[in-house]
Amino acid sequence: MSLNVSNLTVHHGAICAVNQVSLAVPTGQLAAIIGSNGAGKTTLLRALSGLNKPTSGTMNWMGESIKGVKAENLVRRGISHVSEGKSVVPALTVKENLLLGAIWRRNAKEAKQSLEEVTSIFPRLGERIEQRADTLSGGERQMLAIGRAIMAKPKLLLLDEPSLGLAPLVIEQIFQSIKDLTQSMRLTVLLVEQNAMGALKIADLGIVLNLGKVVAVDNAQSLIADPAVRAAYLGY
Amino acid sequence: MINLLNTFLNGITSGAIYSLMAISMVLVWRSTRVVNFAQAGMALLSCYFGYEAVQRTGSFWIGLVVAMIAGALVAAVIEFGFMRILLKHSSQGPIASVAPIIATLGLLGLIKGVIGLVWGNADVVIEPPFSVVGFKIGENTLTFSPLKLLTLVTVTVLLLIMTWLFQRTNLGLALRASAHEPEISRLAGVKVDLVRTLGWALAGAAGAAAGMLQAITGSGGMNPDSIEFRLLLVFGFIAAVIGGLDSMIGALVGGMILGLVLAFTLTYASGSLVFITAFVLLLVLLIVRPQGVIGQKAGRRA
Numbered sequence: 347m348s349l350n351v352s353n354l355t356v357h358h359g360a361i362c363a364v365n366q367v368s369l370a371v372p373t374g375q376l377a378a379i380i381g382s383n384g385a386g387k388t389t390l391l392r393a394l395s396g397l398n399k400p401t402s403g404t405m406n407w408m409g410e411s412i413k414g415v416k417a418e419n420l421v422r423r424g425i426s427h428v429s430e431g432k433s434v435v436p437a438l439t440v441k442e443n444l445l446l447g448a449i450w451r452r453n454a455k456e457a458k459q460s461l462e463e464v465t466s467i468f469p470r471l472g473e474r475i476e477q478r479a480d481t482l483s484g485g486e487r488q489m490l491a492i493g494r495a496i497m498a499k500p501k502l503l504l505l506d507e508p509s510l511g512l513a514p515l516v517i518e519q520i521f522q523s524i525k526d527l528t529q530s531m532r533l534t535v536l537l538v539e540q541n542a543m544g545a546l547k548i549a550d551l552g553i554v555l556n557l558g559k560v561v562a563v564d565n566a567q568s569l570i571a572d573p574a575v576r577a578a579y580l581g582y
Numbered sequence: 583m584i585n586l587l588n589t590f591l592n593g594i595t596s597g598a599i600y601s602l603m604a605i606s607m608v609l610v611w612r613s614t615r616v617v618n619f620a621q622a623g624m625a626l627l628s629c630y631f632g633y634e635a636v637q638r639t640g641s642f643w644i645g646l647v648v649a650m651i652a653g654a655l656v657a658a659v660i661e662f663g664f665m666r667i668l669l670k671h672s673s674q675g676p677i678a679s680v681a682p683i684i685a686t687l688g689l690l691g692l693i694k695g696v697i698g699l700v701w702g703n704a705d706v707v708i709e710p711p712f713s714v715v716g717f718k719i720g721e722n723t724l725t726f727s728p729l730k731l732l733t734l735v736t737v738t739v740l741l742l743i744m745t746w747l748f749q750r751t752n753l754g755l756a757l758r759a760s761a762h763e764p765e766i767s768r769l770a771g772v773k774v775d776l777v778r779t780l781g782w783a784l785a786g787a788a789g790a791a792a793g794m795l796q797a798i799t800g801s802g803g804m805n806p807d808s809i810e811f812r813l814l815l816v817f818g819f820i821a822a823v824i825g826g827l828d829s830m831i832g833a834l835v836g837g838m839i840l841g842l843v844l845a846f847t848l849t850y851a852s853g854s855l856v857f858i859t860a861f862v863l864l865l866v867l868l869i870v871r872p873q874g875v876i877g878q879k880a881g882r883r884a
């Protein structure tokens with residue numbers, strides 16, 4: 347198990363947003379955390395990347411604790427977080443946003459190489475390379491956010507609601523590229539989604555979160571087939 | 583005709599200095615969202631270090647470099663040792679927007695006091711490196727002198743260096759990204775706290791350069807209460823606001839607009855109207871175009 351979370355509790359003031367959550371994601375797998383609004387999905391992800399401070403519990407990545415590691419240092423341990431709502435810098439160009447992702451590596455040559463990789467994965471970004479990020483469409487911005495995270499050469503990718511506010515066709519494309527990336531770059535992925543069906547379809551592992559607690563863990567296909575999950579989260 | 587040329591050249595010379603000062607305020611605003619009223623005080627303190635260097639070496643250029651380094655260090659120490667703690671403790675509630683401003687005003691007083699204590703309150707003079715006698719066009723002598731030309735060239739060179747730094751280096755990318763999206767920058771691995779300190783340091787260096795140029799082109803010596811530095815504070819701030827407070831190009835344009843408007847007021851109206859004109863310009867701009875001449879329509883985000 348490469349990502350191991352156990353008994354993690356996170357508070358927002360007096361509210362317990364994440365309550366005794368334990369989960370494990372094996373290397374190279376794509377795990378989807380689904381659940382309704384307010385289930386604690388985003389808080390869980392933000393705790394993993396050092397943006398929210400956990401109250402108690404442990405978080406390990408590759409056998410080392412990542413609890414208390416600052417967000418800016420996490421990327422140095424191979425963890426990239428794409429936060430909710432198109433995580434790009436609007437005032438910078440596409441190229442600058444991508445280079446920002448590689449900035450910690452301090453290696454212009456490698457950064458250029460990664461830039462070429464990312465633009466070959468997302469040709470649309472290549473076409474718009476000198477444009478400011480705020481001129482992009484929602485889908486393109488999400489591609490840019492993911493591209494920026496990939497530029498850091500991560501081993502673990504944390505994705506927060508990449509489908510948010512996108513058209514169905516675009517969502518499909520984004521999910522497909524996440525799946526492709528997971529395989530081609532041998533990533534371990536933790537994907538948080540309200541779009542439960544879309545997420546479970548590409549996931550290996552599914553985790554259902556409700557009111558801050560894990561209520562179901564299973565392989566993704568079984569969850570899709572589970573009547574209770576279908577009724578609560580898949581809407582049929 | 584000669585009058586018009588004189589006025590124009592005077593305007594862009596003083597405008598260039600205001601621009602540099604405005605850029606230093608913009609840099610601080612962008613790094614930490616603080617309007618730093620102590621900026622001119624910090625510049626003045628740096629100029630005293632510059633003055634000491636000029637006294638010892640006889641070279642204005644060494645003095646300029648020393649002042650800029652001192653300015654960077656002073657600013658970095660203030661950000662790291664004082665502002666950061668202050669901002670952490672007053673980040674919430676009604677005090678959040680006011681506390682930093684009051685603090686910088688207090689800092690201004692403190693710096694002036696320290697200068698008085700160390701160097702005394704009498705004028706000290708930094709000798710201009712070039713002649714203050716104007717160039718000649720035929721029979722006419724311009725007020726534009728080699729010294730003013732030097733000022734323009736120095737500001738231009740500093741602006742080019744800064745543009746290169748901001749557009750072409752990783753530090754510049756980190757500075758711009760952190761100014762707009764600190765959280766995303768952190769997730770990308772940028773040490774935002776360090777970048778903030780460096781932003782202040784750059785601002786301190788720019789302010790020190792503006793101060794040194796103001797000191798040699800101004801009407802006399804420096805002292806803790808010198809009028810030249812009050813002008814630098816007020817006009818630098820107004821220029822930054824005209825430019826939208828968030829944009830370096832805006833600060834440059836704002837400084838130039840202000841310099842020219844004030845020069846023309848001085849020549850064609852009256853010297854006693856200069857201050858009034860500056861503030862009227864500020865107020866009109868805030869009403870007509872609060873986002874600044876360069877700022878985006880959506881306004882700045884906090």
